[in-house]
Amino acid sequence: MTSVVELGERAKAASRLLATASTSTKNAALLTAADLLLERAAEIQAANEADLAAARADGMAAGPLDRLRLTDARLQGMASGLRTVAGLADPVGEVLDGWKRPNGLQITRVRVPLGVIAIIYENRPNVTSDAAGLCVKAGNAALLRGSSSALRSNVAVASVLRDALAKHALPEDAIILVEDTAYETATQVMQLTDYVDCLIPRGGPSLIKSILDNAKVPVIIDGDGNCHVYVDASADLDEAARIVVNAKTQRPSVCNAAESLVVHASVADAFVPRIADVLHEQGVELVGDSEAQCRSLHIDAATDDDYGREYSDLKLSIAIAPDLDAAIAHVNHYGTGHTEAILTRDLDAARRFTREVDAAAVVVNASTRFTDGEEFGFGAEIGISTQKLHARGPMGLRELTTYKYLVYGSGQVRE
């Protein structure tokens, strides 16, 4: 099987060609890829059936099995995702800024593709086309390393995408799937410093840990979302109840769902019993500190670990904060830098919370669930960064680019 190093080399060579491809050619290839995904659905779904059969034989649980399945609807979704990306503005070539130096040098800073973006992902074969589409639109080669359980599906999808590139005279190797899914090949991808410009892992805590332990290439971590909703002293409590219920229950498994509720002591009597009743009715398990517990029988005792956890489930921790300072300190201590919301009518409290809370998105009077590429208006997203380097929060096409300086002179030398 082709070595990972050789695949990296080929991706790098392809990235140089793709970097200068025109927007219209890239768009045409993405639209062709969308068409081909549907035209060749039978071939893709046959491969997927083989993956599913092997996974079932291996005793894969229902949740992962569902994520592995390429239903008609999911294939339609992949195709329409590629069409959406084709319709987005091309970030490449944007002049970010420019100026002239006293010696006459003219400097401009221009947005360019990153080069080769590696994606290591688990199980979901739809990531193959979602990620590749975004990478290609931003002028990057995608080096994809999916899981062994989805290998046949990923090979089928990647083959369709590569054919679409070739039909428009773009390099097929702008989308490369690492077909050797031995454990070591993931580590090799993480260490391809000569070829990989950026690695974006899409997976759970064990993948993130392996990245932190092994990666040598630059990484964007799409980490946990232990999101808080803080109900301030001056909050509109009807609105607060609606927002807390939405943030917790509308889709509890995703990273922008709320995991913790912080309530200002002065509204604890009015708000805690009420929200506890509503959430309990909706099947949400509640844990909290003694100040919360004494206000509702639905609340069990919370451990410190509870406050630090992303449940991704119908469970919520509750803390009572004596004042805004304590609330901000609680959020900064337990938060994971994803999304934190304040519900308030007090301008000063809103300003302090937005300034002092350290997170990718700080929300005032709305649900945490809006931190998302689509909801932010990016059209599509490749993940949500919880690190601060390069990209923070939802990552769209812009976050898949870097810049270069162009310096035009007329013979200047340095004295």
Place this chain on the structure above:
Amino acid sequence: MTSVVELGERAKAASRLLATASTSTKNAALLTAADLLLERAAEIQAANEADLAAARADGMAAGPLDRLRLTDARLQGMASGLRTVAGLADPVGEVLDGWKRPNGLQITRVRVPLGVIAIIYENRPNVTSDAAGLCVKAGNAALLRGSSSALRSNVAVASVLRDALAKHALPEDAIILVEDTAYETATQVMQLTDYVDCLIPRGGPSLIKSILDNAKVPVIIDGDGNCHVYVDASADLDEAARIVVNAKTQRPSVCNAAESLVVHASVADAFVPRIADVLHEQGVELVGDSEAQCRSLHIDAATDDDYGREYSDLKLSIAIAPDLDAAIAHVNHYGTGHTEAILTRDLDAARRFTREVDAAAVVVNASTRFTDGEEFGFGAEIGISTQKLHARGPMGLRELTTYKYLVYGSGQVRE
């Protein structure tokens, strides 16, 4: 001695306070630090003398010894560096963009400090104040891990800087020196994922290798500069000679000095003998391919390794390219993504070279030596990034920041 984890924790706490400090307070502290560096010169230089004596006893070579020395002029330079940084615009708070969503959510993207920036550096105690000054101005805490040989000097300088912060009611712990210089403490800093938002190493290849092997925190690599000057078919050869000499000889030890000359075959006869004579006269050792060698007796045979090397010395490799494509391919193959120059009068060649060459800075008709924070007009720099993630090329204050999204709503929940 205080553990690195505890130092990280203290830096993080300080960073939260510094993030909301006013520009005028930060500037006042930097100006006080500049004053104190000079007022307390005797104390700093006594510490430095002790470092120098120990280093001499250990047999340190002349070059490193010189870099370790805090002369009066160097202290003046450190003070004036802090004053310059105080005079620069504060990047924090800049609104990068903003928009309204169909559901009424108002989103703005605002520049904020990174948080805790770790700097691991070698030998030069002036980095202590240069790096800390830039970090503090951009609202970050600096966690500094210098070399053991400069420990007494670094302690003295850091103590002055911390006193300056305290005089303006800023947290002293916004500048923390890791005083335990055991080998492991550097590794510990590289792995402080709970506290360090960004690590910027300042040092040679062995430090960079250790970072790639051990770092778990996000890193900006300030790597090699194997910079090329390509003399195109249409170049003004008088101007080209001036630029090549400047790029190679004006300061050969720095990363933006040229290491390699690529000459279009059609001007090889006219340019190679001439430039070889001039460079030879200036003591530059020349190596090249057979096409270059046959044009001057001053050129020895180059190995493949020669083309891939950053000499940082009076040595230059020369290659003859049959055409622009070959020149671009050569530059992309051997370059390190730092600075690449084309000398040409041909618009199309300039446009192709700037578009197709993959480097932080692509220069047309000027010396490579201009890739530098000061020369770019940033006022000061903390290094030159050769990676593509987050920052590329010279890094000033802006590159020491990230952003957060502020989302203002009026009760929006997600359907």
